[in-house]
Amino acid sequence: MKIHEYQAKKILSDFGVPIPQGGVAESPKEAGEICAQLGKPVVVKAQIHAGGRGKGGGVKIASSPEEAERITSSMLGMQLVTPQTPPQGVKVRKVLVEEGVKIQKELYLGVVIDRTAAMPVMMASESGGMEIEEVAATAPEKILKIHVEPGLGLLSFQARKIAFGLGLPPALIPVGTRLLDSLFRAFTDKDCSLAEINPLVMVEDGRLLALDAKMNFDDNALFRHPEIRELRDVAEEDPLEVEATRYQINYIKLDGNIGCMVNGAGLAMATMDIIKLCGGDPANFLDVGGGASAEQVENAFRILLSDPNVKAVLINIFGGILRCDVLAQGVIEAASKLEVKVPVVVRLEGTNVEKGRSLLRSSGLNFTVASGMRDAAEKSVELARTHNLTY
Amino acid sequence: MSIIIDETTALLVQGITGREGTFHTRQAVEYGTRVVAGVTPGKGGELVDGIPVYDTVMEAVRQKQPNASVIFVPPSFAADAIMEAADAGIPWVVCISEGIPTLDMVRVVPFLKSKGCRLIGPNCPGIISPGKAKIGIMPGRIHRAGPVGVISRSGTLTYEVVFQLTERGIGQSTCIGIGGDPIIGTHFVDCLQLFEADSETEAVVLIGEIGGSAEEEAAFFVRDHMKKPVIGFVAGTTAPPGRRMGHAGAIISGGKGTAAEKIASWERAGITVCKSPAEIGATVEKAMANRRLQA
Numbered sequence: 001m002k003i004h005e006y007q008a009k010k011i012l013s014d015f016g017v018p019i020p021q022g023g024v025a026e027s028p029k030e031a032g033e034i035c036a037q038l039g040k041p042v043v044v045k046a047q048i049h050a051g052g053r054g055k056g057g058g059v060k061i062a063s064s065p066e067e068a069e070r071i072t073s074s075m076l077g078m079q080l081v082t083p084q085t086p087p088q089g090v091k092v093r094k095v096l097v098e099e100g101v102k103i104q105k106e107l108y109l110g111v112v113i114d115r116t117a118a119m120p121v122m123m124a125s126e127s128g129g130m131e132i133e134e135v136a137a138t139a140p141e142k143i144l145k146i147h148v149e150p151g152l153g154l155l156s157f158q159a160r161k162i163a164f165g166l167g168l169p170p171a172l173i174p175v176g177t178r179l180l181d182s183l184f185r186a187f188t189d190k191d192c193s194l195a196e197i198n199p200l201v202m203v204e205d206g207r208l209l210a211l212d213a214k215m216n217f218d219d220n221a222l223f224r225h226p227e228i229r230e231l232r233d234v235a236e237e238d239p240l241e242v243e244a245t246r247y248q249i250n251y252i253k254l255d256g257n258i259g260c261m262v263n264g265a266g267l268a269m270a271t272m273d274i275i276k277l278c279g280g281d282p283a284n285f286l287d288v289g290g291g292a293s294a295e296q297v298e299n300a301f302r303i304l305l306s307d308p309n310v311k312a313v314l315i316n317i318f319g320g321i322l323r324c325d326v327l328a329q330g331v332i333e334a335a336s337k338l339e340v341k342v343p344v345v346v347r348l349e350g351t352n353v354e355k356g357r358s359l360l361r362s363s364g365l366n367f368t369v370a371s372g373m374r375d376a377a378e379k380s381v382e383l384a385r386t387h388n389l390t391y
Numbered sequence: 392m393s394i395i396i397d398e399t400t401a402l403l404v405q406g407i408t409g410r411e412g413t414f415h416t417r418q419a420v421e422y423g424t425r426v427v428a429g430v431t432p433g434k435g436g437e438l439v440d441g442i443p444v445y446d447t448v449m450e451a452v453r454q455k456q457p458n459a460s461v462i463f464v465p466p467s468f469a470a471d472a473i474m475e476a477a478d479a480g481i482p483w484v485v486c487i488s489e490g491i492p493t494l495d496m497v498r499v500v501p502f503l504k505s506k507g508c509r510l511i512g513p514n515c516p517g518i519i520s521p522g523k524a525k526i527g528i529m530p531g532r533i534h535r536a537g538p539v540g541v542i543s544r545s546g547t548l549t550y551e552v553v554f555q556l557t558e559r560g561i562g563q564s565t566c567i568g569i570g571g572d573p574i575i576g577t578h579f580v581d582c583l584q585l586f587e588a589d590s591e592t593e594a595v596v597l598i599g600e601i602g603g604s605a606e607e608e609a610a611f612f613v614r615d616h617m618k619k620p621v622i623g624f625v626a627g628t629t630a631p632p633g634r635r636m637g638h639a640g641a642i643i644s645g646g647k648g649t650a651a652e653k654i655a656s657w658e659r660a661g662i663t664v665c666k667s668p669a670e671i672g673a674t675v676e677k678a679m680a681n682r683r684l685q686a
Contacts, residue, residue, distance in 0.1 A: 113493055115573045115603050118500040150497055191494055221492035223467060254631060265571065266545020266600050269626035270668035276629040277667050285630070318547040318554070320530045349554060350530065373551070374669035 001217045003231045004047045006096045008215040011190065016182040017197070018175075019210050022098030031072035032065040034097040041100040044071045046092040049236045051214070052082035054130070058092065061100055068097060093235060101209065106199035107166050108132045109180070111187040114147065122146045122154065122184060124162045128199035154184040168202075175208050190228060191221030240303055247299040249288055256281025258384050259310035259342075261300050263288050263317050271316045274373050280381035283310045288317075294330025301334045305342075312343050312384035314376055319350020328356035332363045343368060343383040347376035393520035393565040394540070394585040394592070395483060395511075396459060400524045403457035403481065404429045405448065405464055405472045407439050411487075412463035415528055416442065419461075422531040424524040428455040448479040459483040461517065461526045466490035469513060470499050477508035484576075485526045486513035496574040503576065510576025516546040516568035527568070529553075537562015539675060540586035542579055543598035544571050544605070548626060548668070552598060555672025561679070564592040571600070579609035587617050594620045594679055596671065597662065599653055601627030606653040614660035620678045623657050624665045625650045 009019045021038060024047070025031035035042045046058035053059050058080045062068035072095050079089035106128035114121040124144045127135045135142055144165045146158050159177035168176045179200075187195040194216040201211045222229050234242050244251035250265065254272075258280050262268035265287045272282040284307065288300045304310060319327055331346060347370040348356050360367045368383065370376035402419065406412040407429025416439060420426050426442055428451040435446035445451040448460070460476040462469055462484065469488035476484045484503075491513050503510055511518055517527015522536035533550060535557045543549040549568050556563060567582050569575055579597065586592045595617075599606040606625060613621050628650040657664050665674045 113497065113573055115605075116608070118574045119497050120494075149501070150494060188494060191492055193493065218493050220466060220490045221494065224492075252631075262547075264545060264547030266543070266548035266598070266626045267551055269600060269630055270548050270551070270624070272630065273626060273628045274668055282629065318550045320528070320547065320550055349551075351532070372669060374667065377669075 001219055001222060001228070001232055002049045002236070003215055003217075003228075004049065004094070004233065005045065005213055006047055006094070007231045008213040009210060011215060012183065012186055012195075012197070012210055012213055015186040015189075017179055017186070017210050018208060019213070020098040020101060022096060025072060025095050025097050026076070026093070028069040028073040028076070031095060031097045032069040035062060035065040035068035038099050042068055042097050043100050044068055044075060045096045045098065046075050046078075046080050047094040047096055048080055048085070048090045048092060049233070050082050050084040050090060052084045053080065056080050056082040056085075056089070058082065072097075090236065101201065101207075101211070102204040103201045103211075104204055105202040106131075106211075107201070108143075108198045109183060109200050110194070110196040110198065111184060111192070112194050117147050120148050120150060120184070120187060122148055122158075122162065122180070124166055126167055128201075132198060148184060150188050153188075154181050168208075171206070172202070172208055179208060186215075190215070191218045191225060192216060193218045240306055244286075244303050247296065247303075249286065249296065249300050249303065251300075251303055252285040253307060254282055254284050255309070256283045257309050257311040258380050259283045259286075259304040259307065259313040261286050261288055261297070261304060261313065261315045261317075267316065267318060271314065271373065271377070274377040275314065275381060278374070278377040278381045280377070280384060283307055294326070294333060297327070297330045298334035298337065301338055301340070305338065305340065310342060311387045312345065312380045313340070314380040315344065315346045316373065316376055317348055317350075319348060319353070322350060324348045324350045324353045324356030325359060328359040332359065332365060335365050335367075336363075340366070343387055345370050345376050345380040345383065347371070347373065392589050392591040393523055394582070394589050395565060395567070396518055396520050396524045396526055398423075398425075398523045400459050400526070401425050401427045401455070401457045402524070402526060403427065403448065403451050403455070403460040403476070404442075405460055405462045405476065407431055407442065407444055407463070408434050408437065409463055413439055415461075415463065415487075416440070418531065419525050422525040423522075424526065427457050448475045448481070452479045452481065457481060459485065459526060462486040462488055462513075464488060466492075470495035473499050473510060473513075474502050477503050477506040480506070481508065483509050483511070485511045485515070485517050486576075487515065487517060487528055488512075489514040491572065493573050496572065500574065500576070511567060512570040512572075512575060514572045515570030515575075516549060518565065518567045520565045521563050529566070529568070533557055534566065535560075535562040537564065538591060538593035538679075539563050540582070540589070540592040540595040541566040541598070542582040542586075542595065543568050544600050545598060545626065548598055551668065552596060552624070552671050555669075556596075556675060559672050559676050561672070561675060564589060573603070579605050580612045583609060583612050583617060583621075587619055592619065593682065594622065594675060596675060597621055597623040597657075599623065599625045601625070601630055601650050601653070602648050604648065607656045610656040610660040610662065613657075613662055620682055621662045622665065622671065622675050622678055623662045624668055624671050625653045625657070626668070628654075
């Protein structure tokens with residue numbers, strides 16, 4: 001799960017990470033008030049989940065409350081396009097208004113899980129801000145990496161190693177090591193998958209501040225963090241994807257016209273791959289789950305058909321222990337209930353597969369029964385093409 | 392032979408009284424697996440199809456000496472169940488449970504190491520040595536005993552591959568689903584090593600997917616240590632880039648993780664890579680025929 005910058009900063013600040021003064025505004029008036037209260041120039045930052053906001057015009061400086069109001073009124077409601085958003089951009093609903101600071105140096109700090117080492121790794125670099133991507137690509141050895149045993153926490157010598165490695169002046173070493181410890185505790189206490197401060201800035205007045213922050217959370221651990229679940233902003237997510245998660249269906253919308261329904265993520269990806277190999281384009285990734293009950297099939301059907309681009313549907317279910325006749329019955333019921341208008345190619349495999357196929361054939365509905373993945377992909381590509389022409 | 396499990400395996404089922412636990416215990420017994428005991432805290436003394444249930448793993452070990460355990464408990468309790476099995480001295484644990492918090496697994500891994508316990512999974516279909524024993528949720532009937540080892544990060548895609556092999560009359564020595572989570576107990580390399588040493592296995596099928604760097608690590612192992620032919624498929628060639636984890640995700644993977652990079656590393660290592668998931672069975676058939684010609 002992702003959250004906004006202002007939410008991440010609030011969490012980090014609760015753990016003792018110093019952040020700039022400021023507040024969130026949902027109207028120009030509020031933004032002006034925050035600026036007036038701070039009594040100095042401010043930075044107005046659009047709050048969307050995607051990064052790269054500066055490049056898209058989502059970060060602007062205001063030297064007066066009036067200017068802060070003006071900038072905010074142009075920012076709120078705009079479709080902000082950044083290298084990390086979809087092409088049409090994301091609508092801005094909130095801005096963060098913060099004190100402007102005179103930056104001496106931009107640093108990078110991040111914590112993620114290193115899969116191979118099976119433990120968290122803290123990363124730091126003297127080149128923060130937007131330069132970090134280039135450092136990562138061209139000189140990854142310049143990024144300091146320290147693996148941390150979560151049971152022990154970030155040890156003092158590890159924190160010092162990073163603080164000195166970042167080239168912090170002696171006066172900032174104690175502040176820096178405390179900040180590192182706070183960041184790591186926030187990562188583990190809140191079950192993050194990512195906690196990042198980029199940039200961490202050294203300010204002319206001697207402060208060390210988290211100028212931007214990003215936190216992602218492990219969805220599997222949300223059950224023990226009700227306070228994090230509350231921070232979810234569904235307006236930032238695709239509405240179909242939000243609905244899918246409600247039924248524990250893993251759905252990602254894509255740009256093609258063949259709607260896919262598959263059980264299991266690996267098989268779902270393989271199905272998309274073979275559609276592409278056969279000259280078609282998948283409209284989505286959809287994993288109905290390993291079991292794939294009749295009810296799940298109906299929910300999945302409804303979700304993938306709400307995409308108006310879908311011209312044909314490919315259902316690829318490897319039943320495993322589930323009986324194919326039961327599954328076929330579920331598919332038939334769902335399709336007739338939802339009055340499916342597009343051609344549906346079904347590939348079933350598992351126990352009682354013959355019985356399942358004959359049920360589909362005799363249902364009177366627009367099913368094409370396929371045998372094997374290649375056959376299923378070819379048939380759905382062909383049907384999507386011809387169906388496209390007739391409508 | 393086969394790897395990790397065979398007809399001598401004595402299995403313990405943790406979470407045996409739950410819906411999934413009971414169902415898959417029955418399936419395992421039907422397949423011929425020796426299920427010797429179950430554990431559900433608070434249900435000690437009960438029987439599931441005549442299999443005795445104990446409150447703790449230690450008690451089950453004392454009474455029935457299982458040498459493998461399978462875990463069907465809810466994800467919030469699964470890490471604890473794995474560690475309980477390890478603490479009781481069980482050498483192999485297979486965790487089917489899906490949805491375990493990553494940081495729970497971070498704590499599990501060093502604990503297992505200290506106890507000398509090996510884990511398959513979590514979030515995996517399990518392991519089967521066809522005709523001998525089945526630990527997990529895979530459908531037994533699609534398998535057939537034979538000379539091909541199968542290692543996969545996925546569930547149903549593994550069934551698809553096994554199905555293609557069996558359809559062609561190619562049997563399997565052992566099939567292992569290692570699991571799709573960020574942190575897992577047994578990796579591609581561990582399995583490759585066991586298959587290379589197994590006298591019955593003649594070829595290995597490797598099913599990878601996008602994300603992480605497990606495939607790249609497997610490539611180095613195959614290049615340096617494998618004499619048996621390896622046939623591979625990587626799912627996700629057409630998956631859209633994105634859903635990236637900010638800067639940090641890109642940094643830790645060092646630019647690795649795309650299907651194209653994984654396929655390139657496999658090809659460099661001499662792995663025969665299938666472009667289409669429908670061709671895996673046929674490709675294995677061809678590779679084995681070539682090997683026979685050379686021999």
